[in-house]
Amino acid sequence: MHKSKKWMEILVLAIAILLAVLFFFPVYFSLISAFKSNGEILRDAIALPTSLYLDSFKYLLTETDFPKAMLNSLILTATSILFMILLIPMAAYAIERTGKKWTGLVYIYYLAGMMIPFQVYMIPLFKEMRSIGLYGTLTAPILIYIAGSVGMGVLLFTSFIKGIPAEIEEAAAIDGCSKVRTFWQIVFPLLGPCTASMVVLQGLGIWNDFLMPSLILHSDKRTLIVEIFKFVGELASRWDMVFAGTAMSIVPVLVVFIFLQKYFVKGIAAGATKG
Known part of the structure; x- marks a missing residue:
């Protein structure tokens, strides 16, 4: 019995190591490719760079709209997360503490929204944004991100x-x-782990989103991911620019996660035992 348990632990550890390697490989590939020229990447994609090639970073920061695109992504992400934190916890608090029949119906209504794929209502939503004059502005995706996060946010916070x-x-x-x-002085500070979980999960989704900004924003308001995709062509691609941009896009995410990881892990662990 003891031997079988030991072998099971070894098997679980081996699977965990294998999964860690599989998940780390795309990150490794992106990072080493960020410091290689386009020719080096095309010759041997997985080889280590022969020298520290930084021209891609310099070109992105000085000759393209990459800095502006990064600022647009930062505005979208920060503004959306700010309003999510201001609005969604209060809605969850009202639903949970009121305990009325109608609040239960509101709760179900919010959760039902999570079951409808974005692609189903994508075109009518864009038409609505155009009819109210928000199409092509940063306000449109911010409103959509906030509305789209209500279902999961209310579920987490309640x-x-x-x-x-x-x-x-x-x-x-x-x-x-x-x-x-x-709520704000007593209850909300106790929701720190949950808030951190939502900031990380929703922030990652918004920061890395490609579909929404590419469809709803004008070319002068491109976000980071859309700007990077500009270097991928039908006949030729500048992979050095793509990977350099990808490497720079990872840095803000890592910084935020390092600061919030303690609360994020607490939130995930606590969420598994609640509700």
């Missing part, structure tokens, strides 16, 4: 709020705190 004792809020009410003050 699950966490269930684990917060209502007695804490009752004590705050006795001390004269309003509902709004009770």
Whole structure:
């Protein structure tokens, strides 16, 4: 029995190592290719660079709209996440603490939105953005990102709020705190792991999104991923530019994740045991 358990642990470890290698290989491939010329990449894609080739980075930053595209992506991601954090936790708090029949219906309505693929309502949505004059502006995708995150956000936050004792809020009410003050000063700080999980998951989705910005934004408002894709042609591609841009796009994501990883892991672990 003891031997079989030991072999099972070895098997699980071997599978984990294999999966880690498989997931790391695309990152390794992108990073080494970022420091190679286009000719080197085409000659031997997986070989290490013979020298530290930095011309791709210099060209992207000085001769293209890459800096502007990075700023557009930053504005989209930061603004969307900010409004998600301001609005969605309050909606989840109202649904969970009110306990009325109609709030349960609202909760189901939000969750039902998660089951409809974006491609189903994509064209009518774009027509609506055009009819109200937002098509081609950064405001349009921000509104769409916020609305699209409500279902998952409410699900996450209501699950966490269930684990917060209502007695804490009752004590705050006795001390004269309003509902709004009770939420922001007492309840919301306890939702840190959940908030970090949402920031990371939604932030990654928005930062790496290609479909929405490519369809709804004008060429002068390209985002990072759309700008990188510009170097992929039908007959010829500048892979040195693609991988250099990809490497630079990874840096902000890594910085944010390093700062939030502790809370993110707590949020995922706690979310597995709640709700």
